Amino acid sequence: MKVGIIGASGYGGLELIRLLHTHPEVEDVVLFTSSEEGTIFSDRYSHLLNIYDRPLQSIELEKLAEFDVVFSSAPAGVASKLLPPLIGKGPRLIDLSGDFRLKDLAVYEQWYKKQAAPASAIAESVYGLTEWNNDAIQEAQLVANPGCYPTAVLLSLLPLLKDGLIDPSHLIIDAKSGISGAGNKPSQMTHFSETNENTAIYKLHQHQHIPEIEQTIAQFTEKTVPITFSTHLVPMTRGILTTSYAPVTEGTTEADLFDCLKETYASHPFVRVVQETDKFGTNQVYGSNYCDIHVKVDPRTNRATIVSVIDNLVKGAAGQAVQNMNVQFKLAETTGLLHIPAFI
Ligand SMILES: NC(=O)C1=CN([C@@H]2O[C@H](COP(=O)(O)OP(=O)(O)OC[C@H]3O[C@@H](n4cnc5c(N)ncnc54)[C@H](OP(=O)(O)O)[C@@H]3O)[C@@H](O)[C@H]2O)C=CC1
Numbered sequence: 134m135k136v137g138i139i140g141a142s143g144y145g146g147l148e149l150i151r152l153l154h155t156h157p158e159v160e161d162v163v164l165f166t167s168s169e170e171g172t173i174f175s176d177r178y179s180h181l182l183n184i185y186d187r188p189l190q191s192i193e194l195e196k197l198a199e200f201d202v203v204f205s206s207a208p209a210g211v212a213s214k215l216l217p218p219l220i221g222k223g224p225r226l227i228d229l230s231g232d233f234r235l236k237d238l239a240v241y242e243q244w245y246k247k248q249a250a251p252a253s254a255i256a257e258s259v260y261g262l263t264e265w266n267n268d269a270i271q272e273a274q275l276v277a278n279p280g281c282y283p284t285a286v287l288l289s290l291l292p293l294l295k296d297g298l299i300d301p302s303h304l305i306i307d308a309k310s311g312i313s314g315a316g317n318k319p320s321q322m323t324h325f326s327e328t329n330e331n332t333a334i335y336k337l338h339q340h341q342h343i344p345e346i347e348q349t350i351a352q353f354t355e356k357t358v359p360i361t362f363s364t365h366l367v368p369m370t371r372g373i374l375t376t377s378y379a380p381v382t383e384g385t386t387e388a389d390l391f392d393c394l395k396e397t398y399a400s401h402p403f404v405r406v407v408q409e410t411d412k413f414g415t416n417q418v419y420g421s422n423y424c425d426i427h428v429k430v431d432p433r434t435n436r437a438t439i440v441s442v443i444d445n446l447v448k449g450a451a452g453q454a455v456q457n458m459n460v461q462f463k464l465a466e467t468t469g470l471l472h473i474p475a476f477i
């Protein structure tokens with residue numbers, strides 16, 4: 134397969150390059166830039182010396198049309214303009230931004246504060262939560278890869294909501310992310326001296342992933358569930374941990390929740406359900422495409438605590454994007470993705 138990457142120099146792009154390099158079906162990966170045409174990529178990133186000693190190329194529609202797959206890993210508002218002209222042409226398209234995820238254009242514009250993609254392109258796009266949308270992804274030309282937080286939240290909650298094991302009316306989700314989630318462009322929020330030795334809540338009640346999570350719960354469970362969702366920045370580079378709290382429904386036990394998750398993901402190797410553990414954290418999925426889920430019920434309150442961890446750059450971005458490419462090309466989902474997490 135011949136693959137093109139828009140936004141190759143960003144964190145998501147670098148992770149796509151890392152994963153695709155050892156993918157057995159990928160013969161060539163061409164890197165595109167909007168700002169550094171001609172730069173030898175290994176001059177920019179010395180970890181790629183002797184691997185990518187090739188110049189970055191400018192983004193041109195005719196060139197993109199020649200690939201089997203084009204990944205776009207650019208900020209919101211870019212793919213909505215670059216990818217629609219490729220619809221109906223050769224390449225499969227996988228966008229890592231939020232541009233094609235929200236089906237209601239007005240909702241996108243409200244939460245992203247940007248102009249939405251054309252309605253015809255949104256109508257074509259398929260939400261790329263691989264474990265839940267496999268059949269549609271196989272047929273899709275344009276895949277909207279999920280956001281990092283929604284991936285962790287949805288994989289852990291969808292089975293329990295679908296089977297009516299937790300009460301959706303009191304759902305609270307607390308999420309924590311490493312700083313690479315904000316991309317490689319430095320900002321006040323990600324400045325070392327303001328992130329080191331600090332944990333901060335941000336975008337309170339305004340995070341753009343709120344409508345994405347609510348839309349997807351409705352899509353797969355047919356339930357309208359308004360969520361309380363809080364995001365925190367913690368001083369680590371990679372990783373997301375989400376903790377969700379909800380009352381269990383009448384008669385539901387901890388074993389029911391565990392069995393539901395275990396059965397749902399029995400044939401999905403990237404989702405692992407952990408029963409007994411004293412310690413559960415982001416390092417158990419670091420650098421890998423796994424999403425690990427842990428659930429407990431507090432018998433004093435009858436509330437479930439559902440915890441989920443992913444690497445935001447792998448299962449939360451590039452890894453899931455490659456998983457979706459595998460599905461589109463009818464390869465085994467795990468092709469090129471079975472890295473063991475870097476635990477320490
Ligand atoms: N970081 C994460 O954990 C996750 C990120 N995402 C989403 O994936 C996308 C990429 O994220 P991330 O890699 O972190 O972002 P970065 O900011 O690290 O990189 C984005 C890249 O996009 C390119 N770019 C910028 N402007 C344009 C433009 N106008 N046209 C084309 N390319 C452009 C830049 O490269 P150049 O200047 O060379 O063109 C830049 O390196 C974002 O939409 C993000 O929200 C999704 C899930 C997780």
Ligand SMILES: CC(=O)N[C@@H](CCC(=O)OP(=O)(O)O)C(=O)O
Pocket residue numbers: 209229230231279280281282310311312313314315341342364366
């Ligand atoms: C730590 C951090 O800043 N994370 C980012 C995640 C960005 C992202 O994934 O945004 P998309 O909706 O474009 O996918 C955030 O909270 O906005």
